[in-house]
Amino acid sequence: MNDQHLSGKWIGAYTYGDEYDETVRGKTVDFELNISVENGSIIGECRDSEAAGHFEKPATIEGTVLDNSISFIKRYPYYWQHEKGGQRFLPKLPSQEISYSGRFENDRFEGEWEIVTTLVDAQGEMISYKGFGSWFMVKEKLS
Structure with a gap:
């Protein structure tokens, strides 16, 4: 595949893994990814149906293809996390990095x-949470 074939609009979905709370576990979310590829480097934007109502700007994408x-x-655009009590949005904190590979x-x-x-808990201890899932995407076909 060449850069020109990879550049453009991709349609796909991501699914939440088993370690998520039962309200989210197994949930599939549609997304659109618009990317530009040059010499194997990827930049772009992603809009997904779950985040669309919460953020004015799309998520950003940076990576590689080889x-x-x-x-x-x-x-x-900023911090967003699924928690047992629902979703938490903290505009003053930067977004976590979500690593995709495939x-x-x-x-x-x-x-x-x-x-x-x-995060830092009430006692000042650093705690980490990991979330996993699967994803796929296909190149949008031009009509």
């Missing part, structure tokens, strides 16, 4: 994603 492998980091097979990319959230 042969049939892709990896990129997605960052929302392979191109059968005309689509698919793989896994991971998010690590590190």
Whole structure:
């Protein structure tokens, strides 16, 4: 695949993994990814149906593609986390980095994603939470 084939609009979805609370576990969220690829470097934007009502700006994408492998980091405009009591949005904190990796097979990319959230608890101790899931995307076909 060349840079020109990879650049453009991709349609896909991500699914929350088993370690999430039952209200989110297994939930699938549709997204659109618009990327530009130059010499294997990826930049772009992502809009997903879950975040659309909360952020005015899209998430940003930065990463690489080499042969049939892709990896990129997605960052929302600011901190957003699923918690047992619901979702938490903290505009004063930066977004966590969501790491996506995958392979191109059968005309689509698919793989896994991971998010690590590190916070300080009431006792001043650092605690980390990891979330995982799966994802896929296909290139939008021009009519």
